[in-house]
């Protein structure tokens with residue numbers, strides 16, 4: 001438990017830790033009043049059973065004199081009222097504490113989810129290209145909730161209960177140490193005994209819930225992502241059988257964890273009955289029959305408070321154990337987020353980077369995986385400002401990797417990228433990336449209007465419609481948009497399914513042009529367009545020649561004919577370069593790619 005508290009505390013901000021300390025103070029207050037309420041029932045019951053107690057008991061006699069009441073009935077009324085008041089304050093504080101616990105727990109859980117989302121969105125491209133997005137979605141949406149509801153919140157509640165048990169225990173010890181020791185030993189050993197046997201199955205069930213949830217997220221993202229193929233090939237069964245199986249196993253483990261959490265309650269009801277009978281006999285033996293009621297009232301009320309606390313402490317332990325794998329799944333990433341955020345606030349600054357003449361890739365070596373052959377090997381490339389260049393080569397030759405390096409999304413393991421002879425590093429990256437407009441192979445659209453998709457990631461009220469219209473015109477979207485009922489305000493469906501591939505690609509091109517970038521990078525950007533539209537768009541793009549630096553990856557060589565320089569890549573190296581005609585004349589592989597006779 002202490003280990004878990006330490007691990008949870010390590011994930012919290014200073015403000016959150018202060019909130020938790022504030023809560024602990026509230027918990028102590030709550031426990032003190034609850035115990036005062038319980039203990040105050042003793043004098044009330046003693047006087048109610050026998051008014052003589054006011055004279056025979058020194059403390060009651062003092063109180064009676066101070067109260068200045070004239071009748072024992074009035075004094076009894078005062079004792080009852082005081083007892084009720086303590087219980088009322090205790091219950092009110094209990095409600096406030098529970099409300100604060102829930103609020104703080106939920107807010108911390110929400111912070112965990114936001115922090116993880118921010119952390120994953122800021123991770124480099126290499127991380128995303130090698131990590132399953134369903135794993136990240138599961139961490140944010142499922143693991144964060146499990147950590148909040150099944151670990152954080154129970155841990156905070158357990159602390160409250162432990163305070164109550166401790167203060168109640170000390171008070172009972174003062175009244176009768178034998179009863180206190182017997183209570184703790186009997187109940188703690190019943191719970192401890194059961195927990196000893198269930199802790200291992202709880203951990204393994206928790207782990208399997210975590211793994212099965214991952215599998216379900218994967219199935220959902222694959223099923224919806226390939227829905228066309230699923231429908232066409234009638235592979236629904238494969239997806240829903242696997243999903244159903246995982247869901248059933250999750251339900252089984254979850255219900256087992258829940259039942260393990262409540263099992264001792266039934267066992268304890270039996271033990272508690274036996275304990276009361278033994279207690280009555282013990283009290284009669286020690287205090288005599290007439291004195292039993294007052295002590296028994298205190299014990300009964302204390303039991304009413306203690307039993308649910310014991311039960312909760314046990315249940316929380318089993319819940320925490322059952323969800324521990326979720327904490328393990330997000331702990332490392334949350335710690336990294338906290339570390340990076342504090343480092344960033346100290347270090348982050350960016351510098352301006354001028355691009356007036358050229359940028360160079362010099363002796364670049366890049367490997368996605370150290371174990372396998374590098375994707376780029378000692379690659380050299382120089383691109384002059386306002387030139388248009390093309391990267392061509394067989395599939396897997398390294399074209400997209402070169403583009404990702406130019407975009408600053410990948411960092412070479414060896415070699416340098418120089419912008420006007422200045423090394424491109426973290427400080428200059430932001431400025432460099434602002435100069436670039438990029439059209440990827442696959443255009444992903446958000447469920448917003450066409451205008452919002454073109455401006456991408458800019459709040460609606462900050463979008464420049466002038467820039468949107470200009471970009472849409474350059475991407476030859478204007479004719480299509482003019483036929484839509486709401487023009488650029490028309491919403492596109494989920495991931496753009498209401499649009500054709502060509503229309504999506506044109507929105508992607510307009511997106512790249514929105515900021516009027518100095519450098520335009522097109523990675524197979526016109527592959528989904530029909531021949532006529534492709535020519536129209538490529539002509540429009542080549543119209544920028546002399547005003548923008550254009551980098552194109554294309555399989556159809558007709559689209560790169562007018563580029564100033566073409567680089568032919570093979571196995572991560574530039575094997576030939578020159579104008580289209582130079583390469584046709586000099587390189588057989590290029591000639592073959594262009595469909596010419598050798």
Ligand SMILES: Nc1ncnc2c1ncn2[C@@H]1O[C@H](COP(=O)(O)OP(=O)(O)OP(=O)(O)O)[C@@H](O)[C@H]1O
Pocket residue numbers: 129130368369375393394395396397398399400401402
């Ligand atoms: N995320 C990745 N993880 C591991 N290896 C990768 C990754 N992306 C690409 N590769 C490998 O790097 C090499 C170059 O890939 P790259 O995508 O740059 O080629 P390409 O010429 O753009 O191919 P295509 O024309 O098919 O898009 C290939 O061998 C590929 O398998």
